[in-house]
Amino acid sequence: MASKVEGLVLLMGGYTFKSIMSGDYSLIMRISKVVRELKGLGIKIAIVTGGSDLARIYIDVIRNMGGDNYTQDYAGILATRLHATVIMSSLGSLAYPKIVKSYEDAAVAIAMNRIPVSGGMQPGQSTDAVAALLAEKLEFNIIAKMTGVDGVYDKDPKLYPDAKKIETLTYDELEHIIIDKSYHPGTYELLDALSIKILRRSSISTIILSGDNPEALLDLIEGKNVGSIIKLG
Amino acid sequence: MASKVEGLVLLMGGYTFKSIMSGDYSLIMRISKVVRELKGLGIKIAIVTGGSDLARIYIDVIRNMGGDNYTQDYAGILATRLHATVIMSSLGSLAYPKIVKSYEDAAVAIAMNRIPVSGGMQPGQSTDAVAALLAEKLEFNIIAKMTGVDGVYDKDPKLYPDAKKIETLTYDELEHIIIDKSYHPGTYELLDALSIKILRRSSISTIILSGDNPEALLDLIEGKNVGSIIKLG
């Protein structure tokens, strides 16, 4: 079972932004509604937004223009910040009124009882790592990552119909699954190495949730098991 | 005839970025090649990038999320900055290595013999106005705006087959054309009111060029007439 939520970093993976470029905002609006309810329950929340297809398109363009990896990452960050403005708009005055660009700014936002919304922070650093460092700085104990699958499986569920979801696992077990050869690198990366290192050193738990089911976050607060939870051990 | 080019602000309107999201980079690469040639000729250059369809998509999303006009503009700026990273990548070490976010930074870039690349600067201010203020701060005498038509016409060329291109006109004449009732507002805005005010007060000429024909900039340097030129009077 999940620990009591003292503070929650909501990591909105690329999946959650997939449909907005085609004009379908329903998922974002559902997520926004859930965040408002969580805030109403007194939960401290910070949000990190991914770059989704938009990041991938511009990274491709820049690579084709001869741009280096650093600049590709930088463009990816601008894409995540576009998504941050979307979420900030959906939250109105609950959100801190600046896009958060440092961990200290996020702490100021929390001290003002607002929701800090951040995209990526720096080239070479994933939004997973941003979420982990935010949790550390804010002394939050849970990260909820909304992604394209509804939890951690023992095998890649897209390739193996008999893959089984694991309700609770440790960071050590997660690393074994990620390194396992039956996974195709990149297609199913649950958390990157740096973020695991940070989450482990600060005993922060991670919930892997389906991006399709934001309402599960309300169950999480009630102590129910949702998705997969990764703990220290 | 155009004045001798003492310094050139190249304003890459939305048109020039239209095709990159579908993977066609040929126009950007041609523009990049022309800019390298101009720089090789010793011309001082600064570049301002528009937001194109990308800006429009995200502005729509934010409006639908309930975001205010300010945040819509802010998202538009992030879109222009994504395009700035594209151009900076295409120019390699000719470009100043930071996205330019202030007019002073652009002046520092010029003092270092690099090309400053800027997107939008601030909500409520068009990239036209950014180009005009850059020209003023850098003491450049020409803005070349690459757009979807190859000059200023006496009537909207998309609606009137007999519209005639005007080779040379004054800012006063331009304002008459823009205000004229036969134009549909928004569909063919050549320069916005604030930028005209700035260009006029500092005697900066504007060339309206087709985004399809960047090579015309080389003709411009040789003193040939290209597109339409708007002068003080």
Added chain:
Amino acid sequence: MASKVEGLVLLMGGYTFKSIMSGDYSLIMRISKVVRELKGLGIKIAIVTGGSDLARIYIDVIRNMGGDNYTQDYAGILATRLHATVIMSSLGSLAYPKIVKSYEDAAVAIAMNRIPVSGGMQPGQSTDAVAALLAEKLEFNIIAKMTGVDGVYDKDPKLYPDAKKIETLTYDELEHIIIDKSYHPGTYELLDALSIKILRRSSISTIILSGDNPEALLDLIEGKNVGSIIKLG
């Protein structure tokens, strides 16, 4: 009649600072007293200060030194910021303790229940436009501009004794009056073009008030008609 005031941007035109350089602080102190009362009534307020004669003097100096228009504007901004420090001093701890230099900072100030005080923000942009963008970012519905006349007249009241004050008008009607030939450009500019564009797109009303009569702001809050009010239509 004015709409209920949800939030007020007080735009202190040059007129309000005219006398301080000669040591007469009485008007500023009356304005400060009114602002304190409005704050005491729970009204959200932001303040934008003009540059007055001080700006004009230094802009002249810089022009004579050969400085470009950009630098002239920049000096004008420094003059407005000197006036911002005056107002901040008069408001003590009600004011946000930094001169506001971005719209996001103003929003942070409001979230902390302080009054943000801003001068100009950027060359090429009037304090009218700053007030309009602040109202937009802060989601305030009224701008009160304190100026040298007590409202909008059908003709320039300094030239025509029979000029009549218009109690309520639309932004369209205002633009007609401004463009009208019987006005001398510059001598009686009520709102500039960019600010009208912003105010219209976000349905923000503007009250034109006499700088001599700050107490009229208290009447405004009570729903009385003061000065002239410009609305969407």
Added chain:
Amino acid sequence: MASKVEGLVLLMGGYTFKSIMSGDYSLIMRISKVVRELKGLGIKIAIVTGGSDLARIYIDVIRNMGGDNYTQDYAGILATRLHATVIMSSLGSLAYPKIVKSYEDAAVAIAMNRIPVSGGMQPGQSTDAVAALLAEKLEFNIIAKMTGVDGVYDKDPKLYPDAKKIETLTYDELEHIIIDKSYHPGTYELLDALSIKILRRSSISTIILSGDNPEALLDLIEGKNVGSIIKLG
């Protein structure tokens, strides 16, 4: 005799800006001409501008509004920055294009072969101290302070007709003169205590020059004695 000038901080005391508010720019233009000549001779130069009467007027206003000393100092800094924009305009592209707000920025300007122009930096710190710290950071060996008298006198020359100018003195001797009871505090402060401490620790010499005679700086470069020179001992 003065040491060879390896680098010069030109400290333009309030005296040099006295007349510009009344429209007399001749002194500023003469100073600008001298600075251009010095630069042409290959001398490294940085400039610090004082606040003059403008600072005093606004400090008075703020004190009368109930503003604290900190804010009074801050307004004084804005006044010095207005003067910095005047000097930057007079120097055109020889000047670094941003008002210098940190010692590191000044060092960047020098590395780019531009003249950094700074006003005050921080409340509680005089422009004397700014000049001293700039000289230290830039490894310049001379500060030339242009002020209302043409050197250091053994008594206050405004009160004592028999006061004698001292051509060369040490910082110890200067301190004795400043502390001496025959001086009225404030009326004739040559250098403040903090700046003397810095100049002494880094063996930087100071020339006290008449603001009326900027051309003396050219003599200084040729090794002639001008004004009074204060050395380590």
Added chain:
Amino acid sequence: MASKVEGLVLLMGGYTFKSIMSGDYSLIMRISKVVRELKGLGIKIAIVTGGSDLARIYIDVIRNMGGDNYTQDYAGILATRLHATVIMSSLGSLAYPKIVKSYEDAAVAIAMNRIPVSGGMQPGQSTDAVAALLAEKLEFNIIAKMTGVDGVYDKDPKLYPDAKKIETLTYDELEHIIIDKSYHPGTYELLDALSIKILRRSSISTIILSGDNPEALLDLIEGKNVGSIIKLG
């Protein structure tokens, strides 16, 4: 007797950090406990941390590397900021979550009901001066400096066994003691000249306390005499 404490700047001199490099944290923990109690009593507090031996070591290194005095000061500031992180950690969420680097930031922290923690601010400026300017900006009336002696003595207590502690004195009297020849410069500097100037102009009192006895701060709040108090006169 001390005035009622309206706001307190706690200046933690080098003495208070002396033992932490050898792993003895007891003094810091006692100070932290006292600060928490003061905050619990509703006292407004800001903290300035000194650089202690750490600063001295690195200043020596840089001098030996040929670094200028400016860079030596800068390294000293980094040392004070390391100590600021220590204090911030000991105070948890009572502290403002960013190291304070400007006086305005400190005022924002106070407006948010957090304790601002600052080290040095700028080369050429002591932590004494930072404390004085903070008190001025925050409108606090007391600075408590924790140092290696428990007050101001008529002679240097390390050299003269018959030195007597002075319970109350004026800034004028303090200056006489500091200038007095029986004192070795540097070994016993109570307050530097710039900070005395600031404290005097804003009527801020200073308490000199033993760093060994932080609990005396609680007595101070109750109106008891502790250490020595320096007042305006």
Added chain:
Amino acid sequence: MASKVEGLVLLMGGYTFKSIMSGDYSLIMRISKVVRELKGLGIKIAIVTGGSDLARIYIDVIRNMGGDNYTQDYAGILATRLHATVIMSSLGSLAYPKIVKSYEDAAVAIAMNRIPVSGGMQPGQSTDAVAALLAEKLEFNIIAKMTGVDGVYDKDPKLYPDAKKIETLTYDELEHIIIDKSYHPGTYELLDALSIKILRRSSISTIILSGDNPEALLDLIEGKNVGSIIKLG
């Protein structure tokens, strides 16, 4: 054999700063001499400084004060910046005059023909990763890491007398060695996971060198094999 050095990031591991706190500056001075020679040969150089024992001491203090991991990292960064000031001082005007705090600033420094010196950049990110990202942004092809051993060994050389140095290896081979159970984690970490990922994606080679032998860098430039070189494969 090493590739031709197009640009070199010199990563000064903790080892190189070990002795300065005890007053032995000889190693730093030798490194500084080598860097000056490399610069004289026209090699582009950037430097990243580690935190050494100083970082470890303060991280321990903060952990004992109850500070979170984020703040511990932040203190570590301040320690690396103290070391950056030491190196900058030793290089005089060859170094960029500001501590580099962003990758863009480093690129500006290179464009100005100065050596950028950086410590850590952000919590959660090692100086290894900073060096890797700098190399990427600056388009440098070599990182030279000066550390406590003179290369990569097949086993931990401190535990196994028969450990053999590997002259050339791939990043894949390096990862195998790091993961190998015969290594004690932490005691001999050659490069962290994030930096390997970046170096691999941008084909940057790494040389592992003994911190005791900075002169080997001159051999490296001449194309000789020094330490161990890790390449793409």
